[in-house]
Amino acid sequence: MRIRATVAAASGALALSALAVPAAHAADGSSSYRSGFAKVFAQQASGHSAFSAASKPVGDLDVSFSDFKIAKAIKVGTTAHVSSVVSYKLTHGADVDVTSENFVTVPAIYRGSSTAPDNDLGPDEPATCAETSATTAVCKASIEIYPSGASSSELKNSQAGTWHGAAIALDFKAEKSSAQFGLATTLVQRNSKLTVNAAPEPVKKGRTITVTGKLSRANWETHKYAGYTNQPVKLQFRKKGSSTYTTLKTIKSNSTGSLKTTTTASADGYYRFAFAGTSTTPAVNATGDFVDVQ
Template sequence: MKTRDFVALATGALTLTALAVPAAHADDRPAGTSAGSNAAAQEPGPLDDDIDRFVVNDGKDLVVGVSPKEFTVTFTAKHHSGIKKGLAVLWRGGADVESAERVLAPRINDDGTVPRFCDNIVLRFSSCVIPIVADPKGEDVPDVDLNNEYAGRWNVAASLTFNNTGVEIDDRFTTHYVKRAAKLTADASPESVRRGADVTVKGVLTRANWDTHRYDGFGGGAGKVKLQFKKAGGAWQTVKTVSADRRGKVKATVKASVDGSYRLAYGGSTTTGTATSPADTIDVR
């Protein structure tokens, strides 16, 4: 059993302190799918009665490379007594947020206090913006220590503390994907070619390794890559789909027809972000 001292996030009953982290799981299955709530007795009721317009990372998958990445959770909260505090964290593994194996959480102030993440708009309403950092090199910030096996769907816990001291917490208010970033290159040759002759496009698909903090070749069965072509003034069209090999190398050959540009595109997966190479232009004579 390995222990990590997570940053304490005290918002009523939501306090993540010294969570036990068991050995990492090797699979990519989501950590729990059933909805749940740990609402305090003073203010029973689901959080979706009090929170709306809840958005994680502007509604996009959170795609992380080998460097820290900051993103936000934003929402509007309402309550008849007013909102005193609001918080959201992403977590993975375990039965609930208190037994989570990994947590992406806001940093607290240097003096140990929790910043005020919500501003009152009018009576009973608050706008909450919570900045969170995801960091594959999170040794100095243990709550954001990403590892490869935790790429996939994460649970999002949310809590509200009301001005009348009531607290509501939902361990699985929603879910969000946290993925490893991918990169893709492309080189089309020959750059000047006769009509009807072969054009070969080669590239390399790589993926962020959160354990070693570098990009490694990525392929095999999961590395389906589209070869796309666009003539001058036209739109991109897929002309062939190929697989990257185990080292991430991609090769596709087509017949030249008109001047234009080629590129390679990877559509991503539940654990890996999308990637599109820069375009490479050929001249058909």
């Protein structure tokens, strides 16, 4: 059941503007979680300071959250849908029935402060929960990210970096809710690409080899890859028959993300560029380009 359908069935119980419900799905099947999370954060955390560490739950529903687990980094490109599984422990009072059709819980990740997030992302479906005791359950859902299509405005380039975990529980019949922030952190990163070409091929031993390539990353606003400028990139070499790359030198990408350097041909082997990554962009290695040295 879609969260929106759940909310629609209980629309008389809670104000829709204050619920974490996703926007309607587009005709092509893509969807965005342009939900009411920002409003929930603002309303539930009103009067509280922004949470950088796990906060206490706020709201009038006897539910708290812990053990929030999410990938350390989520790589997002320009078009492909990305899904990242989240699990968390839900602890509730004896009067809360997590198996009721009136009960819904969803995780989210948000960028910025809990009181005024720049953005938030969540699941297409409510979390599924398995009871582990009379007052605890383990819940799972997937954070869904659609970088293109109907939800193309979902991410901005400036929002790459650290995001925080949150969770909310809603009881439509009791007209109560609980939200908790700062449960974990993850990096939402602009996916990277790296190419390499070593020439000439073949080449005589002792001659100069010119190695070129390009470092690029996803632009979430244009939905294309663009050069990642002024970044340190290592030129590495792996001798034929070896499994280990050795760094020859470090250069920087230019104003278009392009790379160019030279080295001396010494033996048959593979040349590649290697980028260590940043908080906003993941590490990436180019596929080695073989050069035959004669």
